Amino acid sequence: MATILIVEDEPELVKILRSYLEAAGYTVVTASRGDQGLSLWERQRPDLVLLDLNLPGMDGLDVARAIRRKDETPIIMVTARVEEADRLIGLELGADDYLTKPYSPREVVARVRAVLRRAGATRAATAVLRLADLTIDLDAHLVERDGTRIELTPTEFNLLAAMADQPGRVFNRLQLLEAVQGTAYEGYERTIDAHIKNLRAKLEVDPKEPRYIETVFGVGYRMRKD
Numbered sequence: 001m002a003t004i005l006i007v008e009d010e011p012e013l014v015k016i017l018r019s020y021l022e023a024a025g026y027t028v029v030t031a032s033r034g035d036q037g038l039s040l041w042e043r044q045r046p047d048l049v050l051l052d053l054n055l056p057g058m059d060g061l062d063v064a065r066a067i068r069r070k071d072e073t074p075i076i077m078v079t080a081r082v083e084e085a086d087r088l089i090g091l092e093l094g095a096d097d098y099l100t101k102p103y104s105p106r107e108v109v110a111r112v113r114a115v116l117r118r119a120g121a122t123r124a125a126t127a128v129l130r131l132a133d134l135t136i137d138l139d140a141h142l143v144e145r146d147g148t149r150i151e152l153t154p155t156e157f158n159l160l161a162a163m164a165d166q167p168g169r170v171f172n173r174l175q176l177l178e179a180v181q182g183t184a185y186e187g188y189e190r191t192i193d194a195h196i197k198n199l200r201a202k203l204e205v206d207p208k209e210p211r212y213i214e215t216v217f218g219v220g221y222r223m224r225k226d
């Protein structure tokens with residue numbers, strides 16, 4: 001379940017929000033000062049930040065900017081003043097949504113859910129890996145080289161996806177076996193070599209001079225970075 005960081009200096013509000021969000025199944029961490037909120041964000045990397053605008057220690061806007069410089073964590077800004085709300089969405093600080101006080105805790109839970117869903121959808125939409133002239137669509141299980149579709153078996157696809165997801169990383173055969181089968185038994189590692197051979201035959205322009213999948217002698221295989 002997702003972790004929500006609440007940065008809010010009114011203890012009563014924190015109490016209410018915490019109970020509603022926890023009842024909705026979220027894990028909640030809290031900070032009552034802006035600077036503490038930022039360091040808690042650094043340590044915990046929550047899935048969403050519910051951030052009050054007027055905070056002691058560090059202004060909510062500055063906290064949001066500091067987070068944005070480092071990561072795309074969804075942020076919902078909370079403000080007591082309606083006129084400020086318009087300013088917030090106009091600002092390029094990248095808040096994903098805002099709430100004005102007073103709000104109903106139910107509304108907060110609904111917004112949190114909606115923003116998390118949107119953030120998840122964005123991540124899913126970017127599940128396409130591009131390496132040199134290869135395009136690997138992880139959701140649709142499609143592979144194209146230079147715009148031409150390449151037909152792979154599910155095993156070959158999973159093998160390619162595992163390596164392409166971390167280009168440059170060397171995988172040993174046992175790790176690759178686990179990536180394609182979910183389990184790995186010692187003694188069967190060499191079956192990977194057969195899959196790699198088939199994969200290269202389909203993927204590489206010249207399978208004898210592989211450009212994408214490199215053999216790392218004595219260890220295993222890796223996807224080239226460029």
Ligand code: CA
Nearest residue numbers: 009052054055
């Ligand atoms: Ca406040």
